[in-house]
Amino acid sequence: SQTIHQWPATLVQPVGSPLSLECTVEGTSNPNLYWYRQAAGRGLQLLFYSVGIGQISSEVPQNLSASRPQDRQFILSSKKLLLSDSGFYLCAWGGQGGGELFFGEGSRLTVL
Amino acid sequence: ILNVEQSPQSLHVQEGDSTNFTCSFPSSNFYALHWYRWETAKSPEALFVMTLNGDEKKKGRISATLNTKEGYSYLYIKGSQPEDSATYLCAFNTGGFKTIFGAGTRLFVKA
Numbered sequence: 054s055q056t057i058h059q060w061p062a063t064l065v066q067p068v069g070s071p072l073s074l075e076c077t078v079e080g081t082s083n084p085n086l087y088w089y090r091q092a093a094g095r096g097l098q099l100l101f102y103s104v105g106i107g108q109i110s111s112e113v114p115q116n117l118s119a120s121r122p123q124d125r126q127f128i129l130s131s132k133k134l135l136l137s138d139s140g141f142y143l144c145a146w147g148g149q150g151g152g153e154l155f156f157g158e159g160s161r162l163t164v165l
Numbered sequence: 166i167l168n169v170e171q172s173p174q175s176l177h178v179q180e181g182d183s184t185n186f187t188c189s190f191p192s193s194n195f196y197a198l199h200w201y202r203w204e205t206a207k208s209p210e211a212l213f214v215m216t217l218n219g220d221e222k223k224k225g226r227i228s229a230t231l232n233t234k235e236g237y238s239y240l241y242i243k244g245s246q247p248e249d250s251a252t253y254l255c256a257f258n259t260g261g262f263k264t265i266f267g268a269g270t271r272l273f274v275k276a
Contacts, residue, residue, distance in 0.1 A: 085262055096171075096268035097209075097254065104262055112263070143208070151197035151258040153211035 055080035059144040059157035066164055072117075072131040074160050076144030079125065084146040086127040087154065088119055091141040102148075103127060139164045167191055169257045171267035178245050179275055185241045186270040188255030192236035196260030200229055200240055203252040203269070212240075212253075245274045 059076040066072060078084050085104050089097040099112045101119035109119050116135050120128045127144060144157040170189040178184050190198065197216045203209040213222040218233040226243045242249055252269040 087264075089266070096169075097256075097266035099263060099265065102262050110262070148258070148262060148264055151214075151216070151260050151264075153199055153214050154201075154209075154256075154264055156208035156210075158208055 057157045074129040076127040085148045087145040089143045167265045169267035175271040177273045188238045190257040194259040195233045197258040199256040201254040
């Protein structure tokens with residue numbers, strides 16, 4: 054069966070520090086991978102998606118970047134965090150042909 | 166810009182009440198409409214994926230309908246229970262790789 058893991062679960066970082074959130078999927082190959090963010094009081098905002106190794110599509114111009122160095126690994130990064138980067142980040146796989154998404158456990162980022 | 170609207174933003178009901186939420190989405194370029202339940206401290210999980218106009222799906226006490234021509238979907242919960250307390254997310258897909266979510270409806274069921 055397929056599983057998805059992301060870490061760390063909780064992160065408190067100072068403004069200007071770097072960020073790395075990692076997500077891995079097991080039990081499937083060549084998945085579509087996604088990073089979403091939920092800011093306080095808002096819905097899930099699509100940040101990045103990837104349909105293959107090295108292929109990244111960015112949805113919102115911002116302070117973040119994503120990379121897919123391996124088929125089942127998706128990384129969300131920032132060189133210098135802003136206060137507005139605080140939120141709950143979710144990695145997901147799936148979505149082929151409009152199908153459902155399967156989410157990781159989430160990572161709560163607080164930037165102080 | 167694809168916009169998915171959900172209402173109400175939050176809802177407080179008593180145990181045993183039946184309730185429903187609304188999701189509005191663009192009626193053009195429709196491919197699929199998803200409903201997810203997101204419980205506190207857990208990940209969102211899909212309830213329904215609907216693709217055809219007039220679709221009705223049911224899972225236990227929860228059901229959903231779809232009108233693609235006018236761009237709305239309803240989620241119904243019959244006889245709400247405290248364990249139904251969660252955020253219910255609606256999501257819209259145009260057949261590509263992007264699934265766009267609404268802000269969700271937060272349901273609180275009081276025992």
